[in-house]
Amino acid sequence: MVSTDKRNQFPVRVRRAALELARQGPSALDGLYDLTSARLLRYALTLTRNHEDAEDALQAAMIRITVKPQALSQAKYPWAYFLRIVRNEAITVVRRRKPVSRLSPLSVPSIEAELALDDEEVRNQVRLAVRRLPPAQGEVVVLRIWEDMTFLEIATVLNQSPNTVASRFRYALEKLTRMLHSFENEPAVGSRK
Template sequence: MTIENSLDQSFVSTASDKMRQSLHSPSGNVHASDPAPPEGKAAVRPFEQELIQALKLIGEGQWQVWSRVVGLVGPRSLRYARFLTEHDADAEDVVQQSLTRLAASPALFRVVQHPWAYFLKIVRNEAIRFRIKHQRPPAISVNLLTELQFRSSIAIDPLEVAERQQMIQAALTELPVDQAEVVILKFWEGMTFQEIASVMGESPNTVASRYRYAIAKLARLLRALEGEAAHVS
């Protein structure tokens, strides 16, 4: 049994279903053609295969494909950087610096199994350096959370959409930052615990533990918020 399957399903089903129903992967990030790999297997995604091939060509001196690399990792990493920095301009600086590091050492990405997770680790490290340099405390980006769109296959009352978005936003901002980061990477990037551990520099067990506590707290918070909303209405 995998780590994820060993989680308390009573907590996971309550909060996870609401997250999946109420959060939509941002445009240019996770696509229908980029399914999340099975937990524990960390399969290479289609766009990651393109990235590996492009980096291989760059390693051979074919820098004309650099724009393709930027197109693959830039939009996908920008929103994660915004979560880490809370500011649009700061996030752009962090991603630009991360791309500069990638351009300086493209060969490094050819020897890692999952270059996308490796690049996000660089983005995370750059964001930490940026916060320290500019003396900005870490926090959950409310701006990012408000951009997460409601997804549904049927028409739903816009007021209900806004209400659910507010509930998710309020619940996520109550989580410790390290737990919220795991939830963002799990639901938003569709990453496995193994990949998240690589990004955050933690063990898969530590990441899974944070996820478990985050989901449990989200379930309680969402139930409480729904209760408050029902009472008001």
């Protein structure tokens, strides 16, 4: 988990980058993009469950921010506001999908057969497990664990009550525990009895 100091620094850095974008215009977009894109893409991927759609949502959000940089720089909580924009764009992208694409399998990296579990395989199993959660629960997990946001901050982004957010997180953790426990009990690929 990220320390409280680091957790508090990221929103401050986003605010600075947003102010810079408002002052300098599109030439300052690179700084904001470099700072936020990996986190925003991870969040969008949680919502869309498709890498290309997540990239489309991120691109649309960046365009919205570029067109109206003052909206981000003047927001009370710029990072939460930016997450809300990405969330709205991701929902729009999912709604516009062709019905056939909804039936396609999740785009997740395959896990290569190895004799023993390694860190990358464990990370992949966690990613797969989070993607198997209902979207509302997966979204809360990503914001709470990877973005280290409080339930109140998440509630602001999702426009939900903190109690609803906390319940979704608790249910998600119960499901993840079961999913990952079953993974832990599977024999390693390539092992023999």
